[in-house]
Amino acid sequence: xxxxxxxxxxxxxxxxxxxxxxxxxxxxxxxxxxxxxxxxxxxxxxxxxxxxxxxxxxxxxxxxxxxxxxxxxxxxxxxxxxxxxxxxxxxxxxxxxxxxxxxxxxxxxxxxxxxxxxxxxxxxxxxxxxxxxxxxxxxxxxx
Numbered sequence: 001x002x003x004x005x006x007x008x009x010x011x012x013x014x015x016x017x018x019x020x021x022x023x024x025x026x027x028x029x030x031x032x033x034x035x036x037x038x039x040x041x042x043x044x045x046x047x048x049x050x051x052x053x054x055x056x057x058x059x060x061x062x063x064x065x066x067x068x069x070x071x072x073x074x075x076x077x078x079x080x081x082x083x084x085x086x087x088x089x090x091x092x093x094x095x096x097x098x099x100x101x102x103x104x105x106x107x108x109x110x111x112x113x114x115x116x117x118x119x120x121x122x123x124x125x126x127x128x129x130x131x132x133x134x135x136x137x138x139x140x141x142x143x
Contacts, residue, residue, distance in 0.1 A: 017040035027056070
């Protein structure tokens with residue numbers, strides 16, 4: 001399985017968020033080639049500003065594995081994580097983060113480029129166009 005395949009799965013989660021009126025960001029956590037967690041934004045449903053897709057996916061993955069560290073896991077997320085999510089990923093010691101679209105306004109790369117754990121591998125721009133398009137469609141309906 002490739003980064004593109006797993007990003008497609010994250011994009012599927014983003015589509016669920018879109019359909020539910022949530023900002024369409026999706027995430028999956030992969031360990032040993034298997035998806036162990038799938039999530040999308042739930043901030044509106046839960047009335048919780050911390051209910052980002054990444055936060056939901058990290059919690060699910062940790063519960064699945066029975067431990068708080070995700071050293072051997074990869075998070076695929078459709079948008080560059082914010083500072084809050086990057087901090088949570090650092091605390092989880094996530095092994096790898098792969099994201100789709102860059103977030104020039106709120107992405108951690110702009111505000112806290114060293115927020116991830118020092119051993120975390122970072123890959124950006126996977127399926128960036130598709131990941132960005134769903135966000136553009138969503139926000140065009142809100143304006």
